[in-house]
Amino acid sequence: MEETKQRSQEEKRKEFEHRIMTGENRWNCSLWIEFEKWERRNNNLERARRVFARGLARLPSWFKLWYQYIRMELMLGNVDGARQLYQKAASEHGLLEQGQAWPVDHYWLSLGADLWISYAQFEDRNGNEIDRAHRVRAVFEQCIQCYKGAPRAQAWIWYANFEEDFGGVSGARNVYERGIESYEKIIDHDHIAKSKAREEVKALLVAFAEFEVRCNEIDRAKCVYKRAIDCWPLSNFLYFKIVSFKNQYGNEDIDDLIERKRCYEQGRIED
Numbered sequence: 001m002e003e004t005k006q007r008s009q010e011e012k013r014k015e016f017e018h019r020i021m022t023g024e025n026r027w028n029c030s031l032w033i034e035f036e037k038w039e040r041r042n043n044n045l046e047r048a049r050r051v052f053a054r055g056l057a058r059l060p061s062w063f064k065l066w067y068q069y070i071r072m073e074l075m076l077g078n079v080d081g082a083r084q085l086y087q088k089a090a091s092e093h094g095l096l097e098q099g100q101a102w103p104v105d106h107y108w109l110s111l112g113a114d115l116w117i118s119y120a121q122f123e124d125r126n127g128n129e130i131d132r133a134h135r136v137r138a139v140f141e142q143c144i145q146c147y148k149g150a151p152r153a154q155a156w157i158w159y160a161n162f163e164e165d166f167g168g169v170s171g172a173r174n175v176y177e178r179g180i181e182s183y184e185k186i187i188d189h190d191h192i193a194k195s196k197a198r199e200e201v202k203a204l205l206v207a208f209a210e211f212e213v214r215c216n217e218i219d220r221a222k223c224v225y226k227r228a229i230d231c232w233p234l235s236n237f238l239y240f241k242i243v244s245f246k247n248q249y250g251n252e253d254i255d256d257l258i259e260r261k262r263c264y265e266q267g268r269i270e271d
Contacts, residue, residue, distance in 0.1 A: 009042055020055075029055070029062045040072070048072070060092045063115045070122075079126050086119040090142060113152035116143040120158065133166050144182075153179070153203040160211065169215055176208040202232060206241055218249055 016035045019025050032055035039048040052069040059065055066089040073082040093115055116139060123135040140159045143151050156179035163171035183201035205228040212221035225242050232238055 012038065027059065029059055029065050032059070032065060033068050036068070036072075045076075056092075063089075063118075066115065067118065070118075082122065083126075086122060089115060090119060090139070090146075093146060113155045116140070116146075116151065116155055117158050120162070124162070136162055136166075144178075153200040153207070156204055157207045160207070164211065164214075172211060176204065176211065179204050180208065198231075202228065202235070202237070206238070209241070209245070213245070213249075221245065 016031075016038065020028070020031055020035060025031055032051060036048045036051040036055075039045075039051055049069075052065070052072075055065050056062075056069070066085065070082045070085045070089075073079075073085060120136050120139040123139055124132060127133075127135045140155070140162075143155055156175060160172045160175040160179075163175050180201055183197045183204065186197040187201070205224055209221045209224040209228070212218075212224060222245075225238070225245060228238050229235070229242065
């Protein structure tokens with residue numbers, strides 16, 4: 001009976017091996033994950049790890065594959081192993097982005113942000129009280145360095161939220177200012193990356209204004225919105241945010257920002 005089971009497993013394994021080496025299947029992330037899960041269901045843990053290692057050697061940029069490998073190690077209670085995988089994934093990601101101020105592919109930029117935020121969340125959950133903040137900050141500083149100072153806005157926002165909860169208002173404000181400054185440098189000096197950087201900084205400015213509102217710093221929030229509308233006077237997105245802000249806080253000083261947008265209504269509209 002056991003011999004029959006082993007023979008059946010070998011046949012199935014050969015089938016997987018054939019599939020992952022055939023045509024476009026070699027780049028099929030879902031197939032590698034299916035292969036790994038099958039090995040794990042058959043209690044072949046080391047084989048499952050080897051499947052992940054082989055898949056990542058071929059598809060090092062696929063965060064989903066890294067995440068499944070990390071998730072498996074965490075399910076097994078292997079926190080140190082999961083941390084080593086995050087470190088390796090971050091290092092691999094840094095090598096892939098080396099020399100680029102901005103990834104050409106916006107989808108890849110999104111995947112990169114997911115990787116770094118997931119890594120930071122892991123350290124936030126698993127670090128002790130003595131070194132937790134240090135580990136989380138180290139992850140984001142590595143992320144910022146990887147992207148030449150300009151990761152996706154959601155990474156900056158997560159970092160700022162962490163500082164708001166852990167380090168206080170001044171730490172969070174400093175993160176927002178650093179992020180905005182980094183995007184402004186790209187907008188000024190990198191023509192290819194300019195349009196993507198403009199979209200990211202717009203999202204970051206709105207998050208910054210909302211942060212100032214949470215801190216009851218209404219005048220600061222108004223200044224952030226003014227900074228945004230000066231750059232994007234045609235933006236419907238910013239217009240609706242500013243109108244909502246005025247309706248909630250009755251700040252008459254912001255009327256000029258609303259009026260400025262209305263003056264452009266018959267022109268081109270940026271969303």
